[in-house]
Amino acid sequence: MLTALLTKSWRDHWRGLASWAGGLIAIAAIQLWVYPSIRQSSEGISQMIEGYPEVFKEMFRMTDYTSGPGFLNVELFSFMVPLILIAVGVSWGAAATADEEHRGTADILLALPVSRFSIIVTKMIATALVLLGLCLALTITLIIGTRLVDIDVAAANLFAASFSCALLGMLYASLGFLFGALVGRPGIAMGAGIALGLAAFVFYSLAPLVDTFDAITPVNPFQWALGNDPLVNGLALSNIGWLAGTSAVVLAASVVAFNRRDIST
Amino acid sequence: MTLRVMSRDVRPSMALSGSSYRLVMDASPAANDVEVARDVNASSGDQPSISLRGLTKYYGRDRGVEDLTFEVMPGEVFGFLGPNGAGKTTALRMLVGLLGITRGSATILGTDVATAPASLRHRIGYLPGALALYGNLTGAEYLRFLARMRGRRMDRRIAELSERLNLDLTRHIHDLSKGNQQKIGVVQAFMHSPEILILDEPTAGLDPIVQREFEALIDEARQQGAAILLSSHVLSEVDHLAGRVAIVDGGHLVVVEDIATLKRRALRTIDLDFAQPVDAEPFTRLPGVTDVRSRGCQVTCTVTGAETDLFRHAAGLGVLSVRTHEPSLDQVFFALVRGGDRHADRPADEIVA
DSSP states (O other): OOHHHHHHHHHHTHHHHHHHHHHHHHHHHHHHHHHHHHHHTHHHHHHHHHHSOHHHHHHTTOTTTTSHHHHHIIIIITTHHHHHHHHHHHHHHHHHHHHHHHHTTHHHHTTSSSOHHHHHHHHHHHHHHHHHHHHHHHHHHHHHHHHHTTOOOOHHHHHHHHHHHHHHHHHHHHHHHHHHHHHOOHHHHHHHHHHHHHHHHHHHHHTTTOHHHHHHGGGOHHIIIIITOHHHHOOOHHHHHHHHHHHHHHHHHHHHHHHHOOOOO | OEEESSOTTSOHHHHTSSOOOOEEEOSOHHHHHHHHHHHHHHHTTOOOSEEEEEEEEEETTTEEEEEEEEEEOTTOEEEEEOOTTSSHHHHHHHHTTSSOOSEEEEEETTEETTTOOGGGGGGEEEEOSSOOOOTTSBHHHHHHHHHHHTTSOOHHHHHHHHHHTTOOTTSBGGGSOHHHHHHHHHHHHHTTOOSEEEEESTTTTOOHHHHHHHHHHHHHHHHTTOEEEEEESOHHHHHTTOSEEEEEETTEEEEEEEHHHHHHHSOEEEEEEESSOOOOHHHHTSTTEEEEEEETTEEEEEEOSOOHHHHHHHHHTTEEEEEEEOOOHHHHHHHHOOSSHHHHTSOGGGOOO
16 A cells, blocks of 8 residues: 555545545435424325325335434435445545546656555555445444434444445445446546446335336445445445445446556657 | 768668658769778677667657667767657657657567566656646756655755756746746656657757757767767757768658768758859859859859869959858758659759759
8 A cells, every 4th residue: 555645646636535525424414304304294204105106105215204213214214325425436446547547647757666456456445445434434424413303213223334335335446436437538437337237226216116126226336335224224234234345346347447557748 | 973872880780771752862982981990890790779670650640650670879969850740859769758659679678668667767868859748846846846756865966967057946847938937848758867868859948048058068968978879950050969870751761871971962052142243054064063043143043062063163253242052951961862753753844953
């Protein structure tokens, strides 16, 4: 690992990171803030949701919207948090090598007496730590917030849900790394990663309604991250294994691709 | 005139390369022998610092380089010349490991670059042709970052080089002019005092004063035994720096030659002004004189070798003034690459001879 490069990656992006972290914390805080009024009028809301189209309820898994964990699942973990962490992961992965190449800064960086392996692995570590940091910021916000508004969720489960989303982000980050190392164009790598993330999200959301989507759910990363309902059930080792294992395979492929790549001018 | 396939100090393997160039050399074989002998003496006992053997890279459509073979010795400044798009950058980027090698090989300090560990690059300074730095950093931050990546502090050397090049390190790189960014590029190439310098169009954007300082840096590195490979598309740029040059065109090596020999052999364009119009025809019969054109009171021609006969004839006609143009790289090409195809694309009516 190259400390100089690690600190440089964070320093270069601290503004972006601060706004992602601020956004995550703000979204969590606002949802927690409105939760007491949801709970108060839970009967009315339950009736209202009862009247929603079945499709809508299944898509957003709104079965127990007014319970604390149910509310957090619908408002945070079914949509916002995973997609934010995927966006952060993909953009870091896609930019890691491809942005250096696209801007031309790779010419001097890769002519330094450090291997391409060290460079890309350092950037992977930087990305993983960024996602972990966002996960911890969110977890802490949720631990404090749930205590304040009296939601009964174990701190471990709040971490489990955040961490699952961070791992999901890392899986898509690894795809960003792979596409970046294969094509050397950050825009294309980012677009491809985001497109795959959204596709998996749509498949996962519509799985209760569309049989063909449901058929692939077992290999859908969203299922690995959220299918076990970590907010209620905590971390499931097999799901974590699938997310981490797939990420590791894709990251290894990225290293190979980057090592072989002809750096374009 | 003698027609040979390749210049003498090119390895035999080059002569067998796929290159279709036919070279016309007009220097006497004896003079050439002297040059070759001197080169051999200079390098006796030394291993080449940089060695390319049939180095080939294909990529894209019709891009890349084919069968480049030459060596750069310790303490030698070696010019790498060719028009834009000739493949100079491709070759240099293979040497520093940015591009893979399709065929052939290249060694630096005896190590094959294809399998070299990253640590070999401790001994290499590289200045890319299309320089791109981290604009959000100041010059000092950027150079310190590179020094840390190289694993040691180089503060004093960085300060010394920056002062010599008159470079302000406190400003953000995106606020610097092209020339000042180029200075940072020069500093990062030299700051670890490498044994190998690979410089791609290093003087681009540098003003003449800084260029002189840059030449002094090159000279110091050379005296300390560094091997310097310097690319350019302008002959005059490497003229007073390099001992030998390799010329590439269209991805092929055209010649590897001592620069003095090359220039002697080059066509020079000469303008002769007379008081009244003169008959251009007799000029065409002078030895070494070609491309005679006349317009009004002026006769323009190109000369290879000695100019004595030309001046004698012109003096007899009462020449008023003579202007000699330094050979441009193009003209060197014409001198070397006269396979006939080069002249074919020039308008016939321009050529009297």
